[in-house]
Amino acid sequence: MKFQPNAFNxxxxxxxxxxxxxxxxxxxxxxxxxxxxxxxxSLLSDEIGYALALSILTATCSTLISVVIGLPAAxxxxxxxxxGKKVVEGFLDVPLSLPPVALGASLLIFFSKNPLGIFxxxxxxxxxxxxxxxxxxxxxxxxxxxxxxxxxxxDGIPVRYEWMARVLGYSHVEAFLYVVLPLAxxxxxxxxxxxxAKALGEFGATMMLAGATRFxxxxxxxxxxxxxxxxxxxGVAVIIYVLVTTACIVTIAARKFLTKVSMT
Amino acid sequence: xxxxxxxxxxxxxxCLDNVSFDVADGTVLIVVGPNGSGxxxxxxxxxxxxxxxxxxxxxxxxxxxxxxxxxxxxxxVPSDYGLFPGMxxxxxxxxAFRKSKGMTLEQLQRIVHLLQIGELMGKNVESLSSGQKQxxxxxxxxxxxxxxxxxxxxxxxxxxxxxxYFKRSFxxxxxxxxxxxxxxxxxTTHDLPEARSVGDKLAVINDGVIEQVGSVNEVFxxxxxxxxxxxxxxxxxxxxxxxxxxxxxxxxxxxxxxxxQCAGNGWNAPKDVIVVIKPQDITLFSAKEQLSSHRRxxxxxxxxxxxxxxxxxxxxxxxxxxxxxxxxAETGLDHWERxxxxxxxxIYVQIDAFKVKxxxxxx
Numbered sequence: 044m045k046f047q048p049n050a051f052n053x054x055x056x057x058x059x060x061x062x063x064x065x066x067x068x069x070x071x072x073x074x075x076x077x078x079x080x081x082x083x084x085s086l087l088s089d090e091i092g093y094a095l096a097l098s099i100l101t102a103t104c105s106t107l108i109s110v111v112i113g114l115p116a117a118x119x120x121x122x123x124x125x126x127g128k129k130v131v132e133g134f135l136d137v138p139l140s141l142p143p144v145a146l147g148a149s150l151l152i153f154f155s156k157n158p159l160g161i162f163x164x165x166x167x168x169x170x171x172x173x174x175x176x177x178x179x180x181x182x183x184x185x186x187x188x189x190x191x192x193x194x195x196x197x198d199g200i201p202v203r204y205e206w207m208a209r210v211l212g213y214s215h216v217e218a219f220l221y222v223v224l225p226l227a228x229x230x231x232x233x234x235x236x237x238x239x240a241k242a243l244g245e246f247g248a249t250m251m252l253a254g255a256t257r258f259x260x261x262x263x264x265x266x267x268x269x270x271x272x273x274x275x276x277x278g279v280a281v282i283i284y285v286l287v288t289t290a291c292i293v294t295i296a297a298r299k300f301l302t303k304v305s306m307t
Numbered sequence: 308x309x310x311x312x313x314x315x316x317x318x319x320x321x322c323l324d325n326v327s328f329d330v331a332d333g334t335v336l337i338v339v340g341p342n343g344s345g346x347x348x349x350x351x352x353x354x355x356x357x358x359x360x361x362x363x364x365x366x367x368x369x370x371x372x373x374x375x376x377x378x379x380x381x382x383x384v385p386s387d388y389g390l391f392p393g394m395x396x397x398x399x400x401x402x403a404f405r406k407s408k409g410m411t412l413e414q415l416q417r418i419v420h421l422l423q424i425g426e427l428m429g430k431n432v433e434s435l436s437s438g439q440k441q442x443x444x445x446x447x448x449x450x451x452x453x454x455x456x457x458x459x460x461x462x463x464x465x466x467x468x469x470x471x472y473f474k475r476s477f478x479x480x481x482x483x484x485x486x487x488x489x490x491x492x493x494x495t496t497h498d499l500p501e502a503r504s505v506g507d508k509l510a511v512i513n514d515g516v517i518e519q520v521g522s523v524n525e526v527f528x529x530x531x532x533x534x535x536x537x538x539x540x541x542x543x544x545x546x547x548x549x550x551x552x553x554x555x556x557x558x559x560x561x562x563x564x565x566x567x568q569c570a571g572n573g574w575n576a577p578k579d580v581i582v583v584i585k586p587q588d589i590t591l592f593s594a595k596e597q598l599s600s601h602r603r604x605x606x607x608x609x610x611x612x613x614x615x616x617x618x619x620x621x622x623x624x625x626x627x628x629x630x631x632x633x634x635x636a637e638t639g640l641d642h643w644e645r646x647x648x649x650x651x652x653x654i655y656v657q658i659d660a661f662k663v664k665x666x667x668x669x670x
Contacts, residue, residue, distance in 0.1 A: 210382075
């Protein structure tokens with residue numbers, strides 16, 4: 044629909060413009076505290092380098108776990124009808140609306156007060172105030188999002204393609220691997236990228252379970268928090284721009300993949 | 308060979324019930340019926356997509372009734388062709404070939420050659436026309452080396468031009484493919500001329516029940532029920548037998564007497580009957596003198612009025628109103644033009660007694 048010059052449409056466009064300007068202003072304002080040489084110095088500093096590497100590592104791990112678990116779970120939710128399916132779907136929505144800090148606090152209570160959690164934490168993997176805790180915290184926040192996107196992807200693939208593969212001689216598992224997954228590949232890539240970006244920026248749950256220990260559990264958002272606490276605005280600005288750049292790249296790539304999903 | 312016995316499956320309130328037929332290798336069974344009559348459900352039962360409640364499906368002496376689809380070796384082409392999107396034609400066909408048992412690369416090349424899809428192999432399936440999709444889907448089904456081939460309305464998605472191409476030349480190609488692979492073929496369609504030219508056997512399905520199955524000629528010449536006669540587009544009239552004489556029945560249809568041939572004078576069926584006359588068996592004349600010189604009880608002559616007429620190819624389809632009821636007639640275009648009749652004109656119709664079929668009334 045073309046733009047029609049009338050008061051209603053003009054109001055809509057002005058509000059949209061104000062909204063964009065506000066966001067631009069917010070994102071540009073930290074630049075006031077950055078000088079080019081200072082920015083490079085901060086970017087190459089050990090602390091930000093560590094935070095960046097840890098963020099990439101933990102976000103990649105938690106995203107891979109989310110996708111590996113999310114693929115079969117989302118497929119089951121998309122394809123099968125079972126008693127209580129609506130309850131399960133509703134349960135998956137809860138972490139989406141729950142503050143991550145509450146999820147992190149729940150995880151902390153589980154691993155420090157629940158007998159099973161204590162057993163896991165003391166005998167298998169240490170999560171509380173340790174790097175694996177970051178991965179678990181990111182996984183808990185990210186996996187419902189991964190699962191929801193993947194379910195949408197599977198919902199968009201008609202079940203008749205699986206039946207056609209079965210008729211051609213493929214077992215149910217083979218039909219999933221050779222026909223459904225190739226058809227879902229763009230959607231799976233988009234889900235992976237969006238989940239990774241979400242994990243990269245996760246703060247609340249990580250802070251609660253893994254804490255904010257410099258050079259130990261210091262992811263980019265935790266580093267940002269610590270820099271802000273010591274009023275290092277240049278460091279804060281650098282981290283903000285690293286996160287914003289990553290988010291922009293990932294979002295553009297994910298949109299490209301999602302466009303391909305809608306085309307197939 | 309495929310043998311289907313007393314097949315039953317239900318989907319909500321609709322049931323496919325007591326379906327039985329067999330199709331020998333190299334034979335094409337055409338299943339015709341209106342929308343929602345159970346044609347697709349039948350094919351889905353045979354392919355294993357739909358669970359069967361009771362009955363038996365035997366393919367090459369193996370009872371496959373409760374086997375999963377992947378163990379049946381059935382080639383299935385659904386009405387939307389079911390090609391995997393986002394993949395090339397080659398990938399679609401190789402997916403089937405990879406699971407074929409005993410098919411050689413030469414045989415696969417023969418399929419590609421017969422169906423004229425060699426040039427399409429590198430193309431994405433979304434970029435194909437509906438006619439190309441149809442050929443690729445048949446090739447993919449054959450590439451799985453099936454023991455039976457199922458085609459669900461393969462021409463329904465074709466645009467008029469491709470359908471016309473199919474009618475003119477590709478039908479022969481399809482026949483060649485069927486002969487070459489010598490497997491039983493079950494083929495559903497709405498198109499009666501297509502059924503006649505492609506099929507060896509014909510089954511007419513209505514509301515989940517097969518009303519008649521037999522050779523194509525047998526079903527077209529001797530429809531066994533009122534539904535089949537109506538579905539085939541024949542004239543179906545309710546009448547009452549008023550006399551039986553010299554191997555002929557005299558039937559009153561809305562105060563007009565029609566003569567039909569019968570075997571012997573012992574007409575034991577009920578007096579209330581259904582009269583079936585094919586439109587092609589009605590001869591039109593403009594004047595009484597021109598009528599045939601047969602004996603009077605070997606044909607019926609009626610006077611009617613042309614209600615409407617339209618031309619389809621080299622045939623004129625004419626509706627004639629006789630004493631308050633309509634008769635559909637078909638005649639050659641040359642003959643129709645010689646008659647010079649137009650809607651509202653009087654016309655004579657002649658119906659030979661041996662061409663009138665009489666069925667017991669279902670009332």
